[in-house]
Amino acid sequence: MKPIMKNSGFSARLFLFFLVFVFCFLSGLLVGLELFGESMTLPLNTYKWQQLVQSAFAFLLPPLLFASLCHEQPLRYLGLYEPIGWRQALLVVAAMLVAVPCINLLAWLNEQVPFPSFMSGLETRLRLLEDQAQTQTDFLLRAPTFGGLWLNLLVLTLMPALGEELFFRGALQRLFGEVMPKAWPVWLAAFVFSAVHMQFFGFVPRMLLGAFFGYLLLWSGSLWLPVLAHLVNNAIVVVFRYLQMHYPTIPDMDALGTADTWWASVLSAVAFAALVVCLRRSFAKKASI
Numbered sequence: 001m002k003p004i005m006k007n008s009g010f011s012a013r014l015f016l017f018f019l020v021f022v023f024c025f026l027s028g029l030l031v032g033l034e035l036f037g038e039s040m041t042l043p044l045n046t047y048k049w050q051q052l053v054q055s056a057f058a059f060l061l062p063p064l065l066f067a068s069l070c071h072e073q074p075l076r077y078l079g080l081y082e083p084i085g086w087r088q089a090l091l092v093v094a095a096m097l098v099a100v101p102c103i104n105l106l107a108w109l110n111e112q113v114p115f116p117s118f119m120s121g122l123e124t125r126l127r128l129l130e131d132q133a134q135t136q137t138d139f140l141l142r143a144p145t146f147g148g149l150w151l152n153l154l155v156l157t158l159m160p161a162l163g164e165e166l167f168f169r170g171a172l173q174r175l176f177g178e179v180m181p182k183a184w185p186v187w188l189a190a191f192v193f194s195a196v197h198m199q200f201f202g203f204v205p206r207m208l209l210g211a212f213f214g215y216l217l218l219w220s221g222s223l224w225l226p227v228l229a230h231l232v233n234n235a236i237v238v239v240f241r242y243l244q245m246h247y248p249t250i251p252d253m254d255a256l257g258t259a260d261t262w263w264a265s266v267l268s269a270v271a272f273a274a275l276v277v278c279l280r281r282s283f284a285k286k287a288s289i
Helices: 010-036 044-070 086-098 100-111 117-141 146-177 183-196 200-220 224-246 259-288
Strands: none
Touching (some): 010 044, 010 146, 044 117, 086 100, 086 200, 086 224, 117 146, 117 200, 117 224, 146 183, 146 200, 200 224, 200 259
8 A cells, every 4th residue: 555645745744753753652651551550659660661661652653653654665764674784783882882981971071061150040950850860760770680680671772772763763864864965864863862862961972872873874774783883872871780789899880981081081982983984984895895
């Protein structure tokens, strides 16, 4: 059957994407409430399952429905058919691992952004939102058992990596790419990706990560590389928090690359840049074959 929005213009399809998102998001809230009850009264693991269901409705379903309404080959449009090579996959994993100190430094610098005195009220509200988001993240990252670690890897690593990359890179970046030069969709989708998280004091590093994920899709044509990069980035946090909970003597990973270990950020940036150059060359070599 021919997709009903196949021949629609950019504005109509962008509006459709927004409507599909709102419908799926609200449906996810209702389903989560019906299946699990009120969030504030749920046990930790039940709350995580509720978050998994709501994330699936908010980020996984909208791009799949949107692509089905607009394209005859929705999975190909989203970048899910293009395979990736093992060499590119290893380079992406290595890049995300070595980038940790540099990301930490960028996050620390972002937190130091000064506000003029007349915006002190806005700064207070933004920091309150940041503290609330961090409190919820810390709550979700709790994993008293090994089974809890696997649940966290599912809820906080696999689902966000697949769902958010489908949403922001597979659908939104592709949609912007129909009417904009190649680099603009990457950065616009990265901006929206960071803004949606509603955390101003982590905005810059999150946007730069989103841009890196976007360029991986642009260079390879495959969504699986951004998914892999996103998955590794989240898994580092989940696994490290689990280890810290059970082995308190482990140093704070978030501090690596800041203060006395600033030199680690320099090495991190150099290593990350070298790996990105290798990645870019591998894509160019593949395209010339």
